[in-house]
Amino acid sequence: MSRRSGILEFAVLGLLRESPMHGYELRKRLNTSLGVFRAFSYGTLYPCLKTLVANGWLIEETSGTPEEALTAPLSGRRAKIVYRLTAEGKEHFEELLSQTGPDAYEDEHFAARFAFFGQTSRDVRMRVLEGRRSRLEERLEKMRASLARTRERLDDYTLELQRHGMESVEREVRWLNELIESERAGRDQQRSAPDSSARHDSTSGESGGLPRRRDDIPPPDPSDDTAK
Amino acid sequence: MSRRSGILEFAVLGLLRESPMHGYELRKRLNTSLGVFRAFSYGTLYPCLKTLVANGWLIEETSGTPEEALTAPLSGRRAKIVYRLTAEGKEHFEELLSQTGPDAYEDEHFAARFAFFGQTSRDVRMRVLEGRRSRLEERLEKMRASLARTRERLDDYTLELQRHGMESVEREVRWLNELIESERAGRDQQRSAPDSSARHDSTSGESGGLPRRRDDIPPPDPSDDTAK
DNA sequence: GTTAGCATGTAAGGAGTTACATGATTTT
DNA sequence: AAAATCATGTAACTCCTTACATGCTAAC
Numbered sequence: 068m069s070r071r072s073g074i075l076e077f078a079v080l081g082l083l084r085e086s087p088m089h090g091y092e093l094r095k096r097l098n099t100s101l102g103v104f105r106a107f108s109y110g111t112l113y114p115c116l117k118t119l120v121a122n123g124w125l126i127e128e129t130s131g132t133p134e135e136a137l138t139a140p141l142s143g144r145r146a147k148i149v150y151r152l153t154a155e156g157k158e159h160f161e162e163l164l165s166q167t168g169p170d171a172y173e174d175e176h177f178a179a180r181f182a183f184f185g186q187t188s189r190d191v192r193m194r195v196l197e198g199r200r201s202r203l204e205e206r207l208e209k210m211r212a213s214l215a216r217t218r219e220r221l222d223d224y225t226l227e228l229q230r231h232g233m234e235s236v237e238r239e240v241r242w243l244n245e246l247i248e249s250e251r252a253g254r255d256q257q258r259s260a261p262d263s264s265a266r267h268d269s270t271s272g273e274s275g276g277l278p279r280r281r282d283d284i285p286p287p288d289p290s291d292d293t294a295k
Numbered sequence: 296m297s298r299r300s301g302i303l304e305f306a307v308l309g310l311l312r313e314s315p316m317h318g319y320e321l322r323k324r325l326n327t328s329l330g331v332f333r334a335f336s337y338g339t340l341y342p343c344l345k346t347l348v349a350n351g352w353l354i355e356e357t358s359g360t361p362e363e364a365l366t367a368p369l370s371g372r373r374a375k376i377v378y379r380l381t382a383e384g385k386e387h388f389e390e391l392l393s394q395t396g397p398d399a400y401e402d403e404h405f406a407a408r409f410a411f412f413g414q415t416s417r418d419v420r421m422r423v424l425e426g427r428r429s430r431l432e433e434r435l436e437k438m439r440a441s442l443a444r445t446r447e448r449l450d451d452y453t454l455e456l457q458r459h460g461m462e463s464v465e466r467e468v469r470w471l472n473e474l475i476e477s478e479r480a481g482r483d484q485q486r487s488a489p490d491s492s493a494r495h496d497s498t499s500g501e502s503g504g505l506p507r508r509r510d511d512i513p514p515p516d517p518s519d520d521t522a523k
Numbered sequence: 524g525t526t527a528g529c530a531t532g533t534a535a536g537g538a539g540t541t542a543c544a545t546g547a548t549t550t551t
Numbered sequence: 552a553a554a555a556t557c558a559t560g561t562a563a564c565t566c567c568t569t570a571c572a573t574g575c576t577a578a579c
Binding site: 099100103104178181182183206210213217221222223224225227228229231232233235236238242 | 331452463
Binding site: 301303335336338339 | 566
């Protein structure tokens with residue numbers, strides 16, 4: 068029951084929900100899917116996996132399927148451990164998904180939550196988006212106030228740094244506004260049942276409707292991979 | 296000689312270079328000046344200050360000046376410790392300022408460096424800005440490659456998250472381009488002396504020229520202060 | 524007179540990195 | 552047959568937060 072990390076635990080469970088994987092692959096997916104925001108090392112990931120197994124959320128499958136076991140039978144070949152989500156793990160993840168406490172609005176936590184919106188029910192999505200937005204608006208308030216108080220004493224570079232920081236936050240607010248609007252637009256389709264005690268129903272990705280974006284993919288550029 | 300933090304050490308020395316301060320004030324300035332990027336707690340700051348004193352970079356002045364000492368003379372009044380940069384501390388900070396190793400291009404480290412650009416020589420400023428930019432460009436390369444590889448398998452939300460992340464990075468690159476251009480424009484004024492072994496001359500803030508920005512201050516809104 | 528903010532600290536612990544150690548498999 | 556990359560782990564260490572402990576001073 069140990070209180071392992073939050074973000075990492077959440078992301079691992081979420082990725083394994085889609086399909087079983089071994090540690091190495093998991094790490095790559097963590098660092099691209101949730102990519103810009105977080106990069107975990109093996110020294111973090113492997114111990115975490117152990118803990119999740121100990122909690123019963125995961126099981127290890129040592130080179131699993133019978134066919135594969137035959138490919139390398141009796142040699143003392145190093146195990147390739149595939150992790151699979153258990154029923155309890157699934158349940159636990161579902162519960163984490165439904166939490167909308169203030170933690171969920173912090174930078175990195177929010178990114179992790181967003182990455183799994185596809186598996187999140189619409190009302191939770193809304194709460195998270197709106198929570199994030201008001202968190203950012205608070206932050207803007209403080210920045211504005213502090214700027215007004217201190218702007219005389221600050222040199223140009225410090226000022227420029229603050230200006231750029233504020234603009235970044237404002238930009239994210241605008242992004243959230245768009246997202247929230249799309250979610251609202253996607254609603255009304257299926258008027259949420261008058262039953263207000265709506266239980267989160269496992270696969271409740273009602274795919275509201277993201278703002279369909281210009282599809283400018285850079286030319287299929289198959290280059291290196293290695294994440295440092 | 297203990298290897299204390301980097302960012303915090305750097306920022307403390309930089310702030311104290313401007314004027315002596317006590318811990319509480321220092322913390323507030325850290326969390327606004329370098330603000331958006333980093334928030335330190337007392338549990339971090341005070342021990343760090345002790346270390347810096349032990350290293351000889353700072354000295355403590357217990358309610359310092361004679362006049363002030365008279366205001367609260369013999370009562371066992373709790374000391375209000377003012378920290379002042381020593382000559383060695385100044386020298387050390389100068390040396391830190393001149394470092395342009397790869398660390399200086401990381402997110403938070405970069406922000407700290409930028410915040411003290413007013414006290415940094417122009418060629419170092421240029422190196423830091425350009426280093427940061429190429430760091431971000433590498434990151435963009437990886438993101439583009441990874442997107443091209445995996446885009447089919449990803450759901451809309453994950454895609455949207457990546458798109459937004461990339462846009463943020465691209466935006467920062469544009470910002471850096473502007474800054475670099477301004478620095479270059481500000482050069483040519485004082486053709487840097489043919490003496491290439493230019494020693495960083497203490498106060499070498501030749502204030503190149505930031506892009507003068509629209510001055511839209513929010514109405515002087517004197518509200519709350521408290522950080523959390 | 525009591526709440527809020529100023530001011531300084533410590534101890535315990537959480538979260539993650541780096542560097543090390545090992546070995547298998549694939550590509551060049 | 553060397554180099555790269557796949558694959559799994561551990562130990563030591565860093566950095567920072569939380570929660571606690573203390574007391575002063577200003578404002579309401």
